[in-house]
Amino acid sequence: MSSSALTIRGLHYSYGAHHVVDGIDLDAHAGSILGVLGPNGAGKSTTISLAVGTRRPDAGTVRIFGHDPVTEHATASQLAGVMLQDGGLPMSAKPLQVLGHLSSLYSDPLSVEELAGPLGLHEFSGRAMRRLSGGQKQRVALAAALIGRPSLVFLDEPCAGLDPQAREVVHSFIRDLADRGVAVVLTTHDLAEAEELSDEVVVIDRGRIIAQGAPEDLRNASDDSRRLDIRLDRPAVPDLLRRLCDIAPASAQAATITVEGALSAAQIAAVCTAIAEAGAQIADLDMHAQSLADVFFELTGRPLR
Known part of the structure; x- marks a missing residue:
C-alpha cells in the first residue's frame, strides 16, 4: 500500500447556511501521527466523520488508501x-x-x-458498557478501533477521562501503532499531548486549516518564541519597567516581571543588568520556550466560544 493513507482535497460540508468544513486539504501517512487541533466547533469532528464515511461531503474528495469511504465503505472500513x-x-x-x-x-x-x-479491560469485563466510567469506556473504544489491525486509525480524544496511568498506556499504544507503520489521525484538546505525540499538526478554525507543520516548526515560526519570568525581591517600579520595555516587550505584576519575544543572549543580559542597576535582586528566573499551546492561542484566540 502507498504511504499516503488518507488524502483529503477540497472538503466542504454545511449545516444549512453554516459552513462547518470549508475547503480542507489533508494528508496522513503510514508510520506517522497527525494531530488535529482546534477550538470547539472548529470542524474537527465533522472532518473526521467525513473522512471515515459516516457523512457524505457536499464537495471534495476523501480517499483511504485510494478508496472512497462512502462508495467503497466495505473496503475502506477494513483498512x-x-x-x-x-x-x-x-x-x-x-x-x-x-x-x-x-x-x-x-x-x-x-x-x-x-x-x-494491556488496556486493563479484565478488571471491569463483567459490567455492561453503560455501567462503566468514562475512562473505562474510552479504553474499550480504543480496543474496538484497533481490533481489526487497521492500517489507518482515527482517534478522537482518546485520553478523555483517563487517569495518568491509563493515559500513559494509551500513549504507548499510539506510539507503537506509528512504529509499526500505522497512520494515526489524533484529534485532541490536550495541546501538550498533541505536542508530545504528533509528527505533524494541523490547526483547524471555523472550518479551515489555519496552520500546519511539525510542532517544532510551528513553535519556531512565531516571533514570540521565548518568555522570561523574573521574580524580584520587591515590586517592580515604573522606571524599571519602562527601561525593560526599551529592551524587549515587558510587563509586570507585583514583583514578577515577564519579558517576551525572540530573546537573544544580549537582550537577556541587558534585562539582568537593568534590574541590577535599579537596585533590585533577582529571587527567581525562568526561561520558557514557546509551546504549542502558546501558538494555538496566538492563532485562535483565548476567549471561549
Whole structure:
C-alpha cells in the first residue's frame, strides 16, 4: 500500500447556511501521527466523520488508501479503525463481548486478549458498557478501533477521562501503532499531548486549516518564541519597567516581571543588568520556550466560544 493513507482535497460540508468544513486539504501517512487541533466547533469532528464515511461531503474528495469511504465503505472500513468521542458501542453488552463481535467482522483481527490485557479491560469485563466510567469506556473504544489491525486509525480524544496511568498506556499504544507503520489521525484538546505525540499538526478554525507543520516548526515560526519570568525581591517600579520595555516587550505584576519575544543572549543580559542597576535582586528566573499551546492561542484566540 502507498504511504499516503488518507488524502483529503477540497472538503466542504454545511449545516444549512453554516459552513462547518470549508475547503480542507489533508494528508496522513503510514508510520506517522497527525494531530488535529482546534477550538470547539472548529470542524474537527465533522472532518473526521467525513473522512471515515459516516457523512457524505457536499464537495471534495476523501480517499483511504485510494478508496472512497462512502462508495467503497466495505473496503475502506477494513483498512481504517475509528474511535469517536461518543463511542458508538452497544451499552447493554459487556466489553469483551463487544470486542469478540467486532473481531468476527475482520479477516485477520487481533485476539481480544492482545488488547484486553494491556488496556486493563479484565478488571471491569463483567459490567455492561453503560455501567462503566468514562475512562473505562474510552479504553474499550480504543480496543474496538484497533481490533481489526487497521492500517489507518482515527482517534478522537482518546485520553478523555483517563487517569495518568491509563493515559500513559494509551500513549504507548499510539506510539507503537506509528512504529509499526500505522497512520494515526489524533484529534485532541490536550495541546501538550498533541505536542508530545504528533509528527505533524494541523490547526483547524471555523472550518479551515489555519496552520500546519511539525510542532517544532510551528513553535519556531512565531516571533514570540521565548518568555522570561523574573521574580524580584520587591515590586517592580515604573522606571524599571519602562527601561525593560526599551529592551524587549515587558510587563509586570507585583514583583514578577515577564519579558517576551525572540530573546537573544544580549537582550537577556541587558534585562539582568537593568534590574541590577535599579537596585533590585533577582529571587527567581525562568526561561520558557514557546509551546504549542502558546501558538494555538496566538492563532485562535483565548476567549471561549
